[in-house]
Amino acid sequence: MTRLLLGVTLERICKAVLLLCLLHFVIIMILYFDVYAQHLDFFSRFNGRNSSRAQSSNSSRPNGTAPSCGLASADPASSANRSGTEKPLPLCQEVPPGLVGRLLIEFNSPMSMERVQRENPDVQEGGKYVPPDCQPRQKVAILIPFRHREHHLRYWLHYMHPILRRQKVAYGIYIINQYGEDTFNRAKLLNVGFLEALKDEDDYDCFIFSDVDLVPMDDRNLYRCYEQPRHFASAMDKFSFRLPYAGYFGGVSGLSRSQFLKINGFPNEYWGWGGEDDDIFNRISLNGMKVSRPSGHIGRYRMIKHERDKHNEPNPQRFTKIQNTKVTMKRDGISSLQYQLVEVTRWPMYTNITVDIGKPPSRPARG
Structure with a gap:
């Protein structure tokens, strides 16, 4: 069984x-x-x-x-x-897919121009780049007022070239170097940069004006122009990542070609530190435009610490000038700009434009 x-x-x-x-x-x-x-x-x-x-x-x-x-x-x-008649490249996406987001920015490691060049082999002479896989939506000239800041420039280029390439930006980087040792004039140098960039390539349609000691901490802060003038540095570590006041327009800003011409460019008469950013903000407002900004967690910037430059002392006339923007903006700006071009040098990572912008007018003696 x-x-x-x-x-x-x-x-x-x-x-x-x-x-x-x-x-x-x-x-x-x-x-x-x-x-x-x-x-x-x-x-x-x-x-x-x-x-x-x-x-x-x-x-x-x-x-x-x-x-x-x-x-x-x-x-x-x-x-x-x-x-x-090969198939044209697609238009670059509004939000590029390769963005990283929040970045670790530090200025302690040694930095050389050779390293910057080695890390960015596809950047062309003069600091120019065009995305190889899509058609960029804008062509951007990045203008930096400059004098004796080579140490800062190396860090800025080290971080900015990869950020801009990930953002699928067609761009050129222009260092506007003030010749001589007279009082520094940031806004006038930026006016010069606007004209000289267009002389170099006349199809730039967006202009970003950046201090060399400011690096964005998030690559989602897209370096392009918008329907309204753009203030990119909405949260700097210098100000505890807060906007110091509502009308602040300093550090890094951007205007389209038409927006820049509409406000007659920047003022030429702000010699020394301070005031020109507020004048520019007034020009934008007086011409019926509004400043746009990224959110505070995206518009974060880290500043390279440094002492105040010589011959860039605070401008004692800045407060009076700011109050008179409505009167002065039509006569003082890109339409009245005078300067002498000294030298243009196209380095691998940027174009250097050395320019003589003259001297500040003599102030009347007190009493």
Whole structure:
């Protein structure tokens, strides 16, 4: 009896195993035919494309077989025309897919220009770059007023080139270097940068004005122009990542070509530190525009600590000048700019424009 039960059990086990094998075989065959069908569909479409290409290429290749209708092969120029009508690149996405977000920015590690150049091999001479895989939405000139800040410039270039490339920006970087040791004039240098960048390439449609000691801490802070003038540095570590006052427009800002011309550019008469940013804010407001800003957690910037530059002492006339923007903005700006170009040098990572902007007017003696 025990042997009979054992035999029945073994028989059932064998049938179960056989059934499982059969089920496995059926599943394998289904998967096989599914993959086979996909390959068959792919090759049929591929061959269809090739046959259509072959038909068109036979009439364009000098050594191609003539069609059965007896037409002679086309001349070689048609091949050149075909290569010249390649599918255009797609428009770069509004929000580039390769952005990182919050960045670690530090200024303690040694930095050399050789390292910056080695890290950015696809940046062209003069600090210019165009995305290779999409059509940029804007062409941006980045202008930096400058004098004796080579140490800061190396850090700025080290961080900014990768950020701008991830943002799919077509850009050129221009260092506007004030010649001589007279009182510094930030706004006038930026006016010079606007004109000289357009002389270099006249199709710039966006201009970003940046201090060399400010680096963004988030690459989602997109360096482009907007419908309204843009203040990028909405949260600097210098001010505990808060806006110091509502009308602050300092550090890093951007205006389109038409916006810049509408306000007559920047004032030329602010010699020394302070005041020009408030004047620019007034010009924007007086011309019916509003300043836009990124959110506080995206518009964060870290500043490279430094002592105040020589010949850039606070301008004692700045408060009086700010109050008179409405009167002065039509006569003082890009329309009245005077300067002497000293030298233009195209380095691998930037274009240096050295310019003599003159001296501040002498102040009347007190009493």
